Amino acid sequence: MAQVKEFFLPDDLYYDRKEHIWARLEHGGVRVGLDAFGACAAGTVAYIKLLPTGRQVQKGRPFGPMEAGKYVGPLKAPVSGTVVEVNRGVLDNPKLVNADHYERGWVVLLAPVDLDEDLADLAHGEDVQPWLEEEVRDYEETGKLKKEDERECG
Numbered sequence: 001m002a003q004v005k006e007f008f009l010p011d012d013l014y015y016d017r018k019e020h021i022w023a024r025l026e027h028g029g030v031r032v033g034l035d036a037f038g039a040c041a042a043g044t045v046a047y048i049k050l051l052p053t054g055r056q057v058q059k060g061r062p063f064g065p066m067e068a069g070k071y072v073g074p075l076k077a078p079v080s081g082t083v084v085e086v087n088r089g090v091l092d093n094p095k096l097v098n099a100d101h102y103e104r105g106w107v108v109l110l111a112p113v114d115l116d117e118d119l120a121d122l123a124h125g126e127d128v129q130p131w132l133e134e135e136v137r138d139y140e141e142t143g144k145l146k147k148e149d150e151r152e153c154g
Contacts, residue, residue, distance in 0.1 A: 003129075005148060007036050007040065009022075009035055009036060010022075010102060011125060012024065014122035014124045015035060015123040015128060017123050017135075019078070020037055021035070022034070023078040028111070029111055030079050030111075030115070032063075032077070032109070032110060033105055033107050034101065035101060036101045037135060039097055040098075041139055043069020044068060044095060045066060045097040046094055047065075047094055048065070048066050048067075048094045048097070050064040050075075050083070050086045050087075050091065051063045051064055051086075052083065053083050053086060054083065056080075056081070057082075058077065061076060062076055063076070063077050063083065064108075078118070078122055079114075079118035080112065080113050081113050083108050083110060084110065084111045085108065086108050086109075087105075090105060090107055
């Protein structure tokens, strides 16, 4: 597991480096959510709207908007595919994204269309630790992330 300060990123997941979206391979599907660092940097999630099941989404394109304390904008798909399930729990209680990033806080399940190609440029395994170290350092230096003793996440 990659760890920098209070941020943990599980080794078995794939990560979109720019969007801080994780992808977990599950029985032919890809479960998607916001990683711990992205959730902390964004702030407390107040609103999420997701594409309905059956809709197609392309890698890098939005599958729904999110509003949080420091972020208002799209959630972008880490892989192309069809939305086969949305997390109703997150729609009812968006703060689950902050509280339980990798379990109850997932957002959509996709049926991928070109998984091998889509996974090729996502961070995974040994690539995650150095990327996370660089992200934390950059966000702290540029003020995009509160100082460690002021953060309310972890």
